[in-house]
Amino acid sequence: MIRPAPAIAAIPPTTPFIGPEQLMREHGLESLVRLGANESAFGPSPRAVEAMRAELERLSWYGDPESFALRTALARKHGCRIEQLVVGSGIDELMGLVVRAFVAPGGAALTTRGSYPTFNYHVSGYGGRLVTADYRADGRLDLDALIAVARAERPTVVYLANPDNPSGTFVERDELARFVDALPDDALVLLDEAYADFVDAGRLIAPEIDDRIVRTRTFSKAYGLAGARIGYAIASDAHVATLQKIRLHYGVNRNAQIGALASLEDEAFHAHVVREVEASREAYYALARELGLGYLESYTNFVCIDLGSASRATRVMNELLERGVWIRKPGAPPLDRYVRVSAGTAPMREAFAAALRAVLDEVPA
Secondary structure (H helix, E strand, C coil): CCCCCHHHHCCCCCCCCCCHHHHHHHHHCCCCCEEEEEEECCCCCCHHHHHHHHHHHHCCCCCCCCCCCHHHHHHHHCCCCCCHEEEEEEHHHHHHHHHHHHCCCCCEEEEEEECCCCCHHHHCCCCCCEEEEEECCCCCHHHHHHHHHHHCCCCEEEEEECCCCCCCCCCCHHHHHHHHHHHHHCCEEEEEEECCHHHCCCCCCCCCCCCEEEEEEEEECCCCCCCHCCEEEEEEEHHHHHHHHHHHCCCHHHHHHHHHHHHHHHHHHHHHHHHHHHHHHHHHHHHHHCCCCEEECCCCCEEEECCHHHHHHHHHHHHHHHHHEEEEECCCCCCEEEEEECCCCCCHHHHHHHHHHHHHHHHHC
């Protein structure tokens, strides 16, 4: 019998995210209020859609393997050089490249238990050893605990999402700089900034290229191109050159490159989405207060609402799905007592609010 490599055979069968399409099939639903994947409910830029539509006749062509036009525009945006940028099919792919490049088989990689799980799958899939620290009791990242684990375990990559997923909380730039300085000198910080578009740029870590940090960004959230699968990393020349060695050069969708470039040029639409997301967060805060529920202040396009216990949060999530409203919940304590709901249009928020009120009438505290 032909068997996979031992490191792969040892990984238990898992599905990191069950998609809404599968949930609809399983529950016999013909429609769903999609508030579970942190997609943009406000769509992509019309200019991006038109640019992509105009190029559909050339879908038989491969995309530029160097993403030169897009990297040139991104270099202007971030005040860096194109040699300090690498484009991939979303942050998930770039995350895998960083793990492959910097975590040796059996080497340690550090994350917060319950944070964005795709990093964990890459570490396991490439033969690394995952080590973790817990969230603080208030649901925020515990930077001191991460520092302590890093000093004890000597990981070569430390993963941190800021703003964080799934909590939505944010670490201010001075605190984050302190964290990076406190890590062992040979630890590379993989800084996942998927939701950075929803934070004032002045509050993010300094934009200068730092050899200790690889920053990743996406077009999936504020730019509304999740289905196109495109993102990028900002890093030192040396780190980008390393990632270029193992990058799948024709792995980025040509139309995604076109749409991303047009999206960057439509600053008015981007600002509109950021405003709509802020309004959505405020609506969820108000709903939670109305229902006597706690919540975490969010710097993303989702909000975590406190149901008091993991069992109640799970039941509420499942009951909402039966009513055609799809949300998710974090899986590890202390965040597992929350449900997480993505920013939505006014009708989507109204549907969620009505369903949540009905469910809470049936699910005791």
